[in-house]
Amino acid sequence: MRLFSAIFSTLAGLALLVTAVSGGLLVWNTHYGYGVQLADQDRERLDLVARHAETAVSGGTPLARFVAGYNSDAPSRLAGRIQLVTPGGNPVTGPDSAEPPRAEAAVRVNGETLGLLRITREPQLTDYDRQFLGTQYLGIGAIIIGMFVILLVAAYVLARRWSKPQVALYKMSRDIVQGDHETYFEEQGSLETASTMRNLHRIAQQFSRLETARRTWLVSIADELKAPAEDLGQRLDTLAAMEPPVDPDQLAALREDQHVLSRMAEDLSAVALADLGRLPVTFHQVDPRALIHNAVWDNGKRAKAAGVSLETSTLPEYTILVKWDGARIEQLFGALIENSLRYTPGGGRIVLGLESSRDAWRLIIDDSAPGVDVELAQRLFEPFYRASGRTEDAQQGASGLGLATARAIVDAHHGRIEAGRSPIGGLRIVVVLPSSPPTV
Numbered sequence: 001m002r003l004f005s006a007i008f009s010t011l012a013g014l015a016l017l018v019t020a021v022s023g024g025l026l027v028w029n030t031h032y033g034y035g036v037q038l039a040d041q042d043r044e045r046l047d048l049v050a051r052h053a054e055t056a057v058s059g060g061t062p063l064a065r066f067v068a069g070y071n072s073d074a075p076s077r078l079a080g081r082i083q084l085v086t087p088g089g090n091p092v093t094g095p096d097s098a099e100p101p102r103a104e105a106a107v108r109v110n111g112e113t114l115g116l117l118r119i120t121r122e123p124q125l126t127d128y129d130r131q132f133l134g135t136q137y138l139g140i141g142a143i144i145i146g147m148f149v150i151l152l153v154a155a156y157v158l159a160r161r162w163s164k165p166q167v168a169l170y171k172m173s174r175d176i177v178q179g180d181h182e183t184y185f186e187e188q189g190s191l192e193t194a195s196t197m198r199n200l201h202r203i204a205q206q207f208s209r210l211e212t213a214r215r216t217w218l219v220s221i222a223d224e225l226k227a228p229a230e231d232l233g234q235r236l237d238t239l240a241a242m243e244p245p246v247d248p249d250q251l252a253a254l255r256e257d258q259h260v261l262s263r264m265a266e267d268l269s270a271v272a273l274a275d276l277g278r279l280p281v282t283f284h285q286v287d288p289r290a291l292i293h294n295a296v297w298d299n300g301k302r303a304k305a306a307g308v309s310l311e312t313s314t315l316p317e318y319t320i321l322v323k324w325d326g327a328r329i330e331q332l333f334g335a336l337i338e339n340s341l342r343y344t345p346g347g348g349r350i351v352l353g354l355e356s357s358r359d360a361w362r363l364i365i366d367d368s369a370p371g372v373d374v375e376l377a378q379r380l381f382e383p384f385y386r387a388s389g390r391t392e393d394a395q396q397g398a399s400g401l402g403l404a405t406a407r408a409i410v411d412a413h414h415g416r417i418e419a420g421r422s423p424i425g426g427l428r429i430v431v432v433l434p435s436s437p438p439t440v
Helices: 002-058 063-073 127-177 191-240 248-275 288-305 326-343 374-381 391-395 402-412
Strands: 082-085 091-093 103-109 112-119 284-286 309-313 322-324 349-357 360-368 416-421 425-434
Touching (some): 002 103, 002 112, 063 082, 063 112, 127 191, 191 248, 284 288, 284 326, 288 326
Antiparallel strands (some): 082 112, 103 112, 284 322, 349 360, 360 425
């Protein structure tokens, strides 16, 4: 719409300029042409006066008296405007003027020039002249207004015609950027614009094929990872029951690796399914407080081993019932706690809280300093993004999928997730989930 407005405004400005210049030229031409017409009429009338003067002089009337009487009494446009001069140019009677005469006629009797009659003043417009010019100016005004309206209509049509393919191209590119790679388009506009549309459509189709393949591969890889991770867990259980017993430290390290592998498989599956729009969620009544306590219990040993205090705060004292997918929310808590453990040094704190927010609940996770730079916090939700290049991340099995998994689960619950600065010095993650899924 802005493009249409810009084109229309430009064309409308040009239309106004064209009509204003044309109207000014028409008014000037009318005024100048009427002045030329009056000058021609004055010359014709002056010739007639000169002939009457010759007749009067032949009858015995002095030329000077005739001119003086004509200037004072004649009902003519020339009355009061005629000057009599000698053949040598000396004034005899009549109004004088420093300007050149507008017209001149000689008075001759018997072949002898007795004097020259000159018009020395511009004519005064009569009521008829004003009425005539007013009619002409009104006509010009009507023509200019009609011309301006026609040009405005033409500007509107041209602006729509020129902007329509550009707007269609913009919408097509916007849809492609937003992930709609199957966007429909109709070739229109110039050859270059239509070719650009075709090229964009081909690019979108290529992106669509690549993106579909990528998501399908991720789901397949995640499914393939789950089987060996579960099998490894079963073999570790068998190994733990063997006699003589296996070194407990080695067994604990193996179980930790199996836990990391299982979590990575679950996170990868959740992110891939969310990209495909097929992340399965089953809504049923759960108590958020119980989910938080379960998350603290499940991750308590790992937090203690890292020297980090895992605490709860601002939990309601009464039972709360909401319609969430309990297993997915526990996975969400696991991903958020895992992220905080990664950046919270020994002696630090991780605090989980729950607050009411109208028809929703705010799940809050704070960690202590140093945390993550808040300016980079929003990028943490991108898959495989890490806020630092620390080698410890790889050693801890940090896949970079934790917060991407959290966002996928939050989106499936029709909520939102935000990152900001924590009051205890580190990073605060706030998850806002409606008490129940919206009805479709």
